[in-house]
Amino acid sequence: MNIVVLGAGAWGTALAISAAQSQTADRRVSLWARDARQCDAMRQARENTHYLPGVALPHSLRLTNESLDAQAAWLTTADLVVVATPMAALRELLGCLSNLKAPVAWLCKGFEASRSAASPGSLGHEILAQVAPVLQAGALSGPSFALEVARAQPTALVAASEHACVRDALVSAFHSPSLRVYANEDLVGVEVGGAVKNVLAIATGLCDGLGLGLNARAALITRGLSEMTRLGLALGAKADTFMGLSGLGDLVLTSTGDLSRNRKVGQLLAQGMNLQQAVDSLGHVAEGVYSARTVVQRARLLGVDMPISEGVVALLEGRLQPAQVVAALMGRDPKDEAC
Secondary structure, eight states: OEEEEEOOSHHHHHHHHHHHTOOOTTOEEEEEOSOHHHHHHHHHHTBOTTTSTTOBOOTTOEEEOOOOOTTOHHHHTOSEEEEOSOGGGHHHHHHHTTTOOSOEEEOOOSOOOOSBTTBOOOOHHHHHHHHOTTOOEEEEESSOOHHHHHTTOOEEEEEEOSOHHHHHHHHHHHOOSSEEEEEESOHHHHHHHHHHHHHHHHHHHHHHHTTOOHHHHHHHHHHHHHHHHHHHHHTTOOGGGGGSIIIIIHHHHHHHOTTOHHHHHHHHHHTTOOHHHHHHHHSSOOHHHHHHHHHHHHHHHHTOOOHHHHHHHHHHTTSSOHHHHHHHHHTSOOOOTTO
């Protein structure tokens, strides 16, 4: 099987490492880096020192910086192409791959940045419909920190697509003794879970940073899951998806794990940093910062109530201070839990 991973950040590198560690004789894994200098540095060190320091790259893993020409042999001979860039680059890469015959999957979680209040950003499957409608594609998602996957620590993911060939290719490429991959036809639900959990993780980080306690964290996660489900159903997702790995599973991990960048943003804001300082201190992308406004815009357009997400946006935009966000949430009128 010929697997190509486009994007040499932490997550793309981790999955490429995982796939390359397979003992299958006919397997070939290529990791593409946009930055030629980064690619050269990884070749020399056999390590991605910027994103995954201390994790060795398998000798079988091929590193490349070749042109993303859709007609190039190294792409057209692939059995699976995985886009491992931030959401901001997904539109460009899907456009480049629009005529590819092989299955394509993306790893990024979130909404594309909003262009205006009347035209909020899109989820991955919506971008796909706009720029590459004939491409057979989907998403690989679920509760996963890149470092743990690279270290072959037990992890479970979801391969989501309406196309069986995409789901099957992802399972064949990445299912292993340390990585379980489950198939799911509900791409919309898997994407909504992956996008909204990042926003909610900022809220739980704020909760932890303010020292509000475990009761408060549990309440935020549980009510956040309700928000996520409401938005997903309004967008056409299936309710069951949000009780699975890409919903509840990813929400719990990102909201409680010390490796969560989105949770860290909330903690830093609670400690008094402004948003720019918090983001700059990470050194990596925190998708929730860029997705929060779009999550709220889409919810408003659909008439979906998402008070936690609204509070996160008010915090990010500087309209409310950390303690004011908490006061606003706790001061809401009583309501039925099912609402």
